[in-house]
Amino acid sequence: MITELGIAVINGVFIGCVYALVALGIVLIYRASGVFNFAQAEFGTTGLFAAYAGVVLWGWPYWLSFLFGLAVAMAMGLATERLVINPLRHASRVTLLVGTAGVALAAIGIQFWKSNEQPIRQMPKIVNGIAAEPFGTAVTYQHLVTLGVLIVVAAALAVFFRSPSGLALQAAQQEGTAAELVGISVRRVSMMTWGIAAVLGGLAGILSGPNLTFTAGYLTFGAGAALLPGFMAAVLGGMRSMPGAVAGAMAVGVIEQLGSLSIFGYYTGGGAMMLFFFLLIVLLVRPQGLFVRKAVAT
Amino acid sequence: MRIRKRLRLVAALLSIVAFTVIAGCGLKPGIAQLYAPGGTGYGAQGALPGQPAVPGQSGTFAGAPGGTELDALPGSTASGQQYGTAGTGGTTAAARGSGSGGQAAGPTAQAVAGPADTTGVTESTIKIGLHAPVTGAAAFPQRSFERAVGVYASYINSRGGINGRNLKVLFRDDGFDPNKARAVCKDLALQQKVFLIIGGAGSDQIDSCARYANSVGVPYISAGVHETRPGLGPLSALSTYYAASLTYEQQSPLLSRLVTQQFSGQKIGLMVASNDSLDNYFAVQQESLERAIGDNLEFAERVPKTIQSEAPTIAAQICNSGVEAVVWNGAPSGLINVSKSMTCDVRFLGPGNTNGINIVATGGCPQLDNAQFFSGFPQLDKINQLDPAFEPAYRKENDGADPDDIGIAMWGIEKLISQMLAAGGKDLSRQSFMAALDSGQTFSNNVYPPVNFGQSRFGGTGMHLLRADCSQRQFITERLNVK
Numbered sequence: 001m002i003t004e005l006g007i008a009v010i011n012g013v014f015i016g017c018v019y020a021l022v023a024l025g026i027v028l029i030y031r032a033s034g035v036f037n038f039a040q041a042e043f044g045t046t047g048l049f050a051a052y053a054g055v056v057l058w059g060w061p062y063w064l065s066f067l068f069g070l071a072v073a074m075a076m077g078l079a080t081e082r083l084v085i086n087p088l089r090h091a092s093r094v095t096l097l098v099g100t101a102g103v104a105l106a107a108i109g110i111q112f113w114k115s116n117e118q119p120i121r122q123m124p125k126i127v128n129g130i131a132a133e134p135f136g137t138a139v140t141y142q143h144l145v146t147l148g149v150l151i152v153v154a155a156a157l158a159v160f161f162r163s164p165s166g167l168a169l170q171a172a173q174q175e176g177t178a179a180e181l182v183g184i185s186v187r188r189v190s191m192m193t194w195g196i197a198a199v200l201g202g203l204a205g206i207l208s209g210p211n212l213t214f215t216a217g218y219l220t221f222g223a224g225a226a227l228l229p230g231f232m233a234a235v236l237g238g239m240r241s242m243p244g245a246v247a248g249a250m251a252v253g254v255i256e257q258l259g260s261l262s263i264f265g266y267y268t269g270g271g272a273m274m275l276f277f278f279l280l281i282v283l284l285v286r287p288q289g290l291f292v293r294k295a296v297a298t
Numbered sequence: 299m300r301i302r303k304r305l306r307l308v309a310a311l312l313s314i315v316a317f318t319v320i321a322g323c324g325l326k327p328g329i330a331q332l333y334a335p336g337g338t339g340y341g342a343q344g345a346l347p348g349q350p351a352v353p354g355q356s357g358t359f360a361g362a363p364g365g366t367e368l369d370a371l372p373g374s375t376a377s378g379q380q381y382g383t384a385g386t387g388g389t390t391a392a393a394r395g396s397g398s399g400g401q402a403a404g405p406t407a408q409a410v411a412g413p414a415d416t417t418g419v420t421e422s423t424i425k426i427g428l429h430a431p432v433t434g435a436a437a438f439p440q441r442s443f444e445r446a447v448g449v450y451a452s453y454i455n456s457r458g459g460i461n462g463r464n465l466k467v468l469f470r471d472d473g474f475d476p477n478k479a480r481a482v483c484k485d486l487a488l489q490q491k492v493f494l495i496i497g498g499a500g501s502d503q504i505d506s507c508a509r510y511a512n513s514v515g516v517p518y519i520s521a522g523v524h525e526t527r528p529g530l531g532p533l534s535a536l537s538t539y540y541a542a543s544l545t546y547e548q549q550s551p552l553l554s555r556l557v558t559q560q561f562s563g564q565k566i567g568l569m570v571a572s573n574d575s576l577d578n579y580f581a582v583q584q585e586s587l588e589r590a591i592g593d594n595l596e597f598a599e600r601v602p603k604t605i606q607s608e609a610p611t612i613a614a615q616i617c618n619s620g621v622e623a624v625v626w627n628g629a630p631s632g633l634i635n636v637s638k639s640m641t642c643d644v645r646f647l648g649p650g651n652t653n654g655i656n657i658v659a660t661g662g663c664p665q666l667d668n669a670q671f672f673s674g675f676p677q678l679d680k681i682n683q684l685d686p687a688f689e690p691a692y693r694k695e696n697d698g699a700d701p702d703d704i705g706i707a708m709w710g711i712e713k714l715i716s717q718m719l720a721a722g723g724k725d726l727s728r729q730s731f732m733a734a735l736d737s738g739q740t741f742s743n744n745v746y747p748p749v750n751f752g753q754s755r756f757g758g759t760g761m762h763l764l765r766a767d768c769s770q771r772q773f774i775t776e777r778l779n780v781k
Contacts, residue, residue, distance in 0.1 A: 003618060011610040112433065120631060120661040122638075130641055136618035137610060138641040212609060212635045213661050223635050225606050253607075260611040262599070271608070 001261075006135035008257035014143040016253025017150045021204035022219065022230030023237065023245040024157065025197035030239050032173045032193035035096045039080055039103040041219035041227035043198040044205025046107055047073030048214060049115070051206045052123050062126060070202045076107070077198020081191050104220060104227075111216035123209035146207040150246070153200065157242050169193055229256065232279055238289025247291060251278075414727035415515065418493030424719055424726065425466045427486030428711075429507060430498025431474035439657060442704035443469060445696045449705065450712035453691040460716055461724045467712065468492060472503045474629075479503035480510050487516045493719075493728070494519065496711055499652045501546070501575050502603075505533065512536040517728055519715060521651050521674050522548065522758050524575045534755040538728075540735055542714055542749050543674035544758035546579040546627060549649040552672065552761065552780055553583065553625055554590035556647060564622040565596040569612070571628035572600040579627060579649075587625065596621050605632030613639035623647055630658045637665035650674055654764040656703050656772040663768035670776065672761035674746050675710045677703055680775040684744045685709075703773070710745030717741045747779045 022040055029037045050072035054065025084099045091099075115121065127141035160166045171179040172189040180186055204226060205219050212223040220227045229252045236251060237244025255278050259271020282290060418425040428447060432440045451465040459465060468490055472479035479500070486492045487510070495511050497504035497520030504520045505527055511518035517538045522545040526532040533539050544552075557566055568587060570580040584598045596619045602608055605628070613636050616624060623645040626633055630653050633646065646669040652658075654671035656678075662669070678701065681688050688709050692701040718741060722731035738752025740759075747760035760779040767774045 004615075007611055007614045007618075011607075011614070014610075015607050120634065120657055122661060133641050135614065136641065137614035138639055212638060213631060215631070223606050223609070223631060229607075256607055257611055260608045262615075 003135050004261050005258075007137045008260060009254055010134055010137050010139065012254030012257035013250055014139070014146065014253075015257065016233075016250035017143075017146045018204050018208040018224065019226050019229040019233050019253055020150055020246045020249035021153065021200050021207070022226045023233035023249045024153065024242060025200035025204075026230055026234040027237065027239060027242060027245045028157075028193060028197045028200070030234065032169050033085065033096075033190060034093060034173070035085065035100065036093070036231075037197065038097065038101040038227070039076075039107065040100075040197065040201050040230065041204075041225075042104040042107040042217075043073045043076055043201030044203075044208075044219040044226070045111060045214070045217060045222075046076050046205070047198075047202030048123060048205035048209040048218060049111060052121060052209070052214075055124055056121075062124070066126075066206060069206045070199050073198045073202025073205070074195050075198075077194040077201070078191055080198075081194035085190065085194065086187070108217040108220065115216055120213045120215060122213055123206070125210040126207075140211070142207070142210050149203055149207060153203065154242065154246055161242070165192070229253070229275075232275060235279065236282060236289055237291045241289065241291040244289060244291025248289075414725070414729055416493075416727045417491050417516075419463070419726050421463070423464045423466050424460060425468065425490065425492050426494050426496065426715065427468045427470065427483070427490060427492035428496040428498055428708075429470045429472045429479055429482050429486070429503065431500055431503065432471045433473045439702075439704065440471075442702050443708070445692070445699060446702075446705040446708035448712075449692050449695045450709045450716065452695050453687065454713075454716050460719045461726065463726075465712070465716060465719070472500065472507070474500055474503065476502040476506035480506045483507040483510050487511065487514050492516070493726075494715070494731070496520065496715060497523075498707075498711075502573050505530075505575050508533055508536060508539045512538045515728065517732055519711075519718075521711075522546070522756060524579050525756065526578045527575045528577055529574075536755070538732070539755055540751055541756045541758060542711070543650070543746060544672070544761050545756050546576070546649045547582045548756060548758065549672050549761060550579070550583040550586040553647060553649065554586040556670065556763075557587065557623065557625065558590045561591075561594075561622050561645075563594065565594050565620055566591055567596050567616060567619055567621040567624040568598040569601050569616075569624055569626050569628065570599075571603045571632070573603050576627060583625065583627075601628055601632065601636075603632075604629060605635055609635035610639040612636050613641070616640060616644055617642040626653070630655070631661075634658065634662040634666070637662050640665060645669060647671065650761055650764075651707070654773055655707075659766045659768070659772050663766065663771050666766045667768035669766040671764050671773070672780070673764050673773075674758070674761065675703070675707045676745065676762050676775045676778060677764055677773045678706070680778065681706050681745070684778075685713075688745075706745065710743065713743045714741055714746050714749065717743060 022044065025040045025043070026037055029035055029040070047069040051065045051069025054060040054068045055062055060068070080100070080103050084103055085096065088096055088099055125140070125142045126145055129141050130138050131141050131144055132139045161170070168179070168184045169189050169192070171182075172184055172186045176186045179189075201219075205224075208224045208226070209218065214224065215222045218224050229249070233248035233252045234245050236248030237246075252275060255274050256271040259274050430443065432443055447469045448467045451467050454460065455464045468486060470482035470486060472482050479502075483495055486495055494517040495507060497507055497518065499521065501523035504523050508518045508520065509530065515538060517540070518536075519540045519542055522541040522543040525534065525545045525547045533541070566587065568580075568584055570576050570583065580598070580600065584595070587595045587598070597615075599615075601612055605612065609632070616636070617640055621644060624647070626646045626648040633653055637646070646666060648671050650672040651674050654673040659666060676684055681701075688706065689701055692705050692709070693699065718735060719726060719731065721734035721739060721741070723734070735751045735757075738750060740748050740750040742748040747758060747762065749757040750759060751757040760781040762775055763777040763780050764773040765776040
């Protein structure tokens with residue numbers, strides 16, 4: 001049992017790293033524009049497909065393919081902002097939500113269209129090999145790279161939100177007109193936010209892809225499904241807290257893995273069931289999330 | 299205010315769940331349009347009037363070896379042709395007392411007797427339907443299916459068709475989803491009015507469609523999958539169902555023998571997907587392995603039908619157990635994902651068919667090197683020896699494209715169905731067709747092992763054994779017609 005718990009925690013933390021990258025993107029966009037971005041995971045899958053094309057199909061160096069994947073993800077984020085979010089900026093949040101879902105489904109459709117000749121694909125790892133085997137589970141160098149990237153990204157975002165650009169982003173979200181009056185370009189801030197979020201999604205896709213096989217819709221509903229866990233993590237973090245999103249992602253990853261314990265062996269979806277119960281309890285007890293202080297009525 | 303806030307959060311969560319479920323169905327845009335409305339027919343063209351019809355019954359190619367045993371397992375029967383040989387009966391999970399009841403002959407054609415039902419049959423054509431996943435967790439390459447479906451139909455049509463009628467095959471993607479499978483089968487049966495339906499792969503999809511086909515009296519033929527499903531009863535009880543290869547339960551003793559011969563005295567594990575349609579197989583295989591290797595069966599566990607984030611945990615469990623081999627029956631993508639997360643070398647073995655296709659070797663190598671899976675159809679290394687007509691016909695139909703194993707599978711099943719349709723006679727009806735199958739006649743075509751429904755609706759008599767050769771990133775045919 002101890003071994004099983006150890007396996008669940010270790011795998012949960014490493015899977016949680018991917019969820020965290022997705023959740024950070026979701027929170028970033030929510031903070032900046034109040035939009036539930038259903039396309040966040042597909043930024044990652046699209047970036048993964050692009051990186052795969054660079055490394056495997058075109059024989060580019062890994063670093064170049066990696067950057068190309070991130071660039072494609074960022075381009076998709078910027079295009080989403082310009083073609084969907086900006087034209088709908090005065091629409092209701094539900095309309096925006098449906099708009100991002102449309103972007104995700106369109107991306108998945110294109111991936112299917114372009115990838116079905118070989119529906120199951122494998123992205124090479126940045127570094128092959130296993131760094132350690134605690135409790136018999138494989139901690140690969142790829143896992144460690146992902147963890148390292150998450151730490152760097154989280155630190156960078158913490159610094160960013162204290163920088164003038166970060167403050168501009170928050171100002172633009174809280175009061176767009178006033179922000180414009182003091183010289184902040186809301187349009188630029190919005191594009192910057194979507195660009196950063198798309199890069200975060202791209203990192204999630206490109207870093208997690210080599211751990212599994214990938215197909216169209218990989219990060220949305222495929223083998224690396226991280227959209228729903230990413231949203232859960234963001235909700236646990238109160239939809240506004242970056243550290244909360246990271247901690248929430250780790251919690252989601254570990255709880256999900258606990259569903260793989262042998263005591264749940266005969267119940268399909270044991271992990272999902274535990275996750276939903278956990279989330280339900282959190283929402284009932286602390287609807288504002290675990291990491292955001294309750295708003296004071298004014 | 300607080301309640302509204304909570305309601306908003308709950309609504310957002312529900313939206314997320316709904317979106318994920320809808321997206322998760324894996325519907326590929328373009329697939330439906332590709333085959334609908336009306337579906338693209340394959341093979342109805344190209345008949346050459348005046349050419350003699352190819353004998354359809356128990357047909358073998360002159361000069362082609364008939365069911366060769368390459369390296370027979372001790373105790374397994376050399377294959378040869380099986381004219382008049384009874385098919386194997388179903389297998390019961392004695393441990394659970396929930397067997398399929400396949401020992402007795404299945405429902406006979408009399409059960410569906412009545413006015414001759416000639417739906418899908420005209421003076422000039424026989425229209426049949428086929429469903430298989432080109433999207434979802436067991437996705438097969440769409441292009442492969444586009445190329446493969448209808449190759450044999452065109453081939454036989456160019457030689458006079460089946461008793462003078464051309465064969466036309468309609469294909470539908472079932473998305474590896476039982477609900478979608480039922481919907482596409484409903485379309486094939488009621489809108490397209492096909493004569494019969496073929497189930498390509500996926501036990502849940504085949505189960506779902508077979509039960510629907512039975513409800514509307516449409517003959518349904520599939521590769522062998524599970525025999526029974528909790529609450530729904532055995533497939534052999536369906537009056538229109540026929541399995542053209544060994545069921546998973548029937549393959550369990552073959553697997554146990556393989557394990558005994560190759561891993562004597564070593565620890566073995568059993569992992570089966572948690573679909574309820576595999577409950578009986580799980581019990582039968584566990585019992586069979588316990589009988590064969592006793593305490594060396596280290597674990598017998600169920601795994602999720604679609605393995606996602608669970609892959610590393612399952613891999614760790616396998617490696618921590620110290621087993622040498624795992625008998626696996628689950629989705630191919632899950633197998634690949636688990637193998638990629640493993641820190642140890644373990645051999646995988648399992649029943650056919652989907653884990654033995656080359657896309658699994660392509661995705662799973664090098665971890666799946668030497669994995670062995672049974673299959674209803676041979677691989678590319680043997681097909682030209684067994685059926686020299688396949689490759690030229692495939693290339694001719696596809697502008698010289700290289701054949702693949704999906705092409706072999708489709709060729710084999712269409713050939714088998716053509717033989718069965720020919721056996722239904724010139725005055726073909728669903729009744730005459732099923733009477734011909736129930737008559738005990740053996741259908742042998744050098745691709746699928748011989749099939750005989752005289753004793754049971756589970757008409758397979760053997761399986762080919764494939765082995766993953768990661769130096770070529772494909773499966774090779776290790777043994778033919780293992781019994």
